[in-house]
Amino acid sequence: MISVKNLTKYYGDFQALKGISFEIKSGEIVGILGPNGAGKSTTLRILTCYLNPSDGDAIIDGKSILNDEINVKKTIGYLPESAPLYNDMCVFDYLIYMADIQELEKSKLNERLNYVVDVCSLKEVISKPIGELSKGYKQRVGLAGSMIHDPKILILDEPTNGLDPNQIVEIRELIKELGKEKTVLVSTHILSEVEATCSRAIIINKGDIIADDTPRNLSSTFANHNKSAAVKMSIKTNDNIETVKEKLSNIKDIYKVEIEEYSNDIKEISIYSNLEEPRDEIYRFVKSTDWIIYEMTKVKENLETVFHTLTKGDE
Numbered sequence: 001m002i003s004v005k006n007l008t009k010y011y012g013d014f015q016a017l018k019g020i021s022f023e024i025k026s027g028e029i030v031g032i033l034g035p036n037g038a039g040k041s042t043t044l045r046i047l048t049c050y051l052n053p054s055d056g057d058a059i060i061d062g063k064s065i066l067n068d069e070i071n072v073k074k075t076i077g078y079l080p081e082s083a084p085l086y087n088d089m090c091v092f093d094y095l096i097y098m099a100d101i102q103e104l105e106k107s108k109l110n111e112r113l114n115y116v117v118d119v120c121s122l123k124e125v126i127s128k129p130i131g132e133l134s135k136g137y138k139q140r141v142g143l144a145g146s147m148i149h150d151p152k153i154l155i156l157d158e159p160t161n162g163l164d165p166n167q168i169v170e171i172r173e174l175i176k177e178l179g180k181e182k183t184v185l186v187s188t189h190i191l192s193e194v195e196a197t198c199s200r201a202i203i204i205n206k207g208d209i210i211a212d213d214t215p216r217n218l219s220s221t222f223a224n225h226n227k228s229a230a231v232k233m234s235i236k237t238n239d240n241i242e243t244v245k246e247k248l249s250n251i252k253d254i255y256k257v258e259i260e261e262y263s264n265d266i267k268e269i270s271i272y273s274n275l276e277e278p279r280d281e282i283y284r285f286v287k288s289t290d291w292i293i294y295e296m297t298k299v300k301e302n303l304e305t306v307f308h309t310l311t312k313g314d315e
């Protein structure tokens, strides 16, 4: 469905992509992961014909990005990192406008409108101006607009960026749902999202692919030489999520803290550490607070720790 061959991109003298190649089969949901500046957006913008490669080619559903731009764009639904939504437009008008831009046949308009409104759960906001919607709803509108023309492939650039944990879970569920019918390529920093939704992860760093496998295989491949670990913790506290995150981030050797879920005073947290056994330090810290620990489990290997090991020193 997508065949990328030796894709190279220079910005002036700077080589942002160093001849990457990969294949994506029909029906796959593939996550493209990498630290800031790795080349994720550049790759996605080339595949969607918004940027020319310096060298190489990509064949999208049989069409080359080099000489069949119009048909490539028809095959793809693209949600850029910051989707250009029109705040004064109501959701309905925006979807009609996107259908128009994509030259969707009039006879298919009603059916497609009903489908995207339904799958993206937009019914209750359909007449509202986009500017009045929450970030989560705006992202749903962006997704709905990007697939109004029924593309075979969805390319989503950091679709959960800036969303709160509940909205992230919702968009993750939506991507899974869409993946039942479409081939999906999604870039993200949220690795738990890749583990939960993607059948494959392509890890990219400094313009090169450094790993390409199922999340499970990646985790087990690196099981023996990975010195970092993750801890899943459930706590009870009245501190808000930002405060919890900040306090835990200050513990020595912790490099990342994610609040996975929360309801009132219960917070489910993932904590990532450079140490093989981070629980001692975490416990000592929690003892100095009024938090109550409901659960604390070490997870030796997951995609986050693999990712950290592979890209260590590059962030």
Ligand SMILES: Nc1ncnc2c1ncn2[C@@H]1O[C@H](COP(=O)(O)OP(=O)(O)OP(=O)(O)O)[C@@H](O)[C@H]1O
Pocket (backbone or CB within 6 Å): 011, 014, 016, 034, 035, 036, 037, 038, 039, 040, 041, 042, 043
């Ligand atoms: N228009 C541009 N001109 C010059 N350099 C650029 C341009 N766009 C991107 N770059 C550089 O190319 C590299 C790859 O950028 P890209 O945006 O593809 O990375 P990314 O993996 O998407 O990062 P992020 O997660 O921060 O969005 C970075 O070093 C970036 O500074």
